[in-house]
Amino acid sequence: MDPAPSPVPLLHRLANPGRFLRATGRWMPPLWAVSGLVLGIGAVWALFLSPADWQQGETVRILYVHVPMAWLAMAGYAGLAVTSAVALIWRHPLADLVARELSPVGATVTALCLATGSLWGRPMWGTWWVWDARLTSVLVLFFLWMGHAALTRAFEEEERGARAGAILALVGVVNLPIVKFSVDWWNTLHQPASVARLAAPGMHASMLWPLLVCAVGFSLLFGTVVVARARAAVMERRVEALELARARAADRPARAEALLA
Template sequence: MHALANPLRFQRLVDIVLPWALAGLIISLPIGLYWVLAVAPADYQQGESVRIMYVHVPAAWMALFVYLVMATACAVALIWKHPVAGIVASASAPIGACFTAIALFTGSVWGKPMWGTWWVWDARLTSVLILFFLYLGFMALKDAFDDPERGRRAAAILAIVGVVNLPIIKFSVDWWNTLHQPASVLRWGAPTMDPSMLWPLLFMAVVFKLYYVVALCFRLRGELQAQRVTALRMAQSQAV
């Protein structure tokens, strides 16, 4: 971890990972789309609308995963003063917010024919909406202070405290009565989903993960470049 504290060394790692992740995404995305749209069967109850699942579920998984990455990076930045960890958190936040927005939107579209309504204030949907607001709050709080360090510290504390929402999202369908179906993949015991639907779903989850890595690498490049430009400007102003 300390070896990656050097931004230039971390930049070299990003440059190594990016082409491999991008190649994997370019290859796997059309395969995944063909699998879920043409090969995977329709559900005997939900019909063709079940195909929304192949976007909704991976997006929801990634919303939780990216928040966990962001909060972990914030904890590393606060505890060990790791200079790159804060950059990882800042770069991850907009990506996680987009995943959460996709999960909320596709869930509403899927819920309309299944539940007869676009939205219900049940535990799962409400807790995911809170997750979306946590992402937005992190991004807003980070730039809310004149002192950038205070803003980063306040945003990091918010991200770490917000981790308590993750198990609430995961277990909300077990703890409270809800319209949302219980877990069928990430559950104790074997998944209850048929393999003809399970495997394309897991494949799409890999596609979404590759997209996150690619988007994160591009954003890290931008963040690191902006940091170097800021440091150069400060050095020039001090020299003057």
């Protein structure tokens, strides 16, 4: 009986830059179209068709951006940790590249989460910011995203930067449960979970469904942007390698002439 194929070579075949470009090249047009369509439906539903909150009024519409950004900030960081672990264990350069291109997008959605939360908190709490557990832990998450983006670009040797960033990403995973359960562990101004909980969601269906559609749309857009950035980075490296090969090939005749002179 033939032995089962090793998962490591399979992982390397699936993560091959050439296969990655060919596969994602077919996916990109439908991904952009579907993400734009779903996000457009969610935006119209959230802004014009969903009801205003009896207590918060029209201000509640901020949640249709704030909540998906918060979910993506955490889910994206979990994805960053997974790609970092793959890069450290199997040392595949494509995993490092995806992690490198993921961190600016993750930092952007986390910044949007903080900004929309501040805009929402001002009329609800009477202040732009409070140093409670949820807000502080999300701010720490933003600094982790920024730290990873900075570390991966701080070294002339990309491999050293990728390794440093991967270690930071894995250490920072400890902050994710703090973000998630901070409203349950400590007394904070931030409201507890009203969607992702074991009991029934504490949100009416007329607001829950447009929120979920917006979340799906933002998630598709997030993934599409990351894939597009990764494709651009792969193609940039291929161009750099081609230019280096051409420079070396052009230098060989000059060296030969110098030796014969």
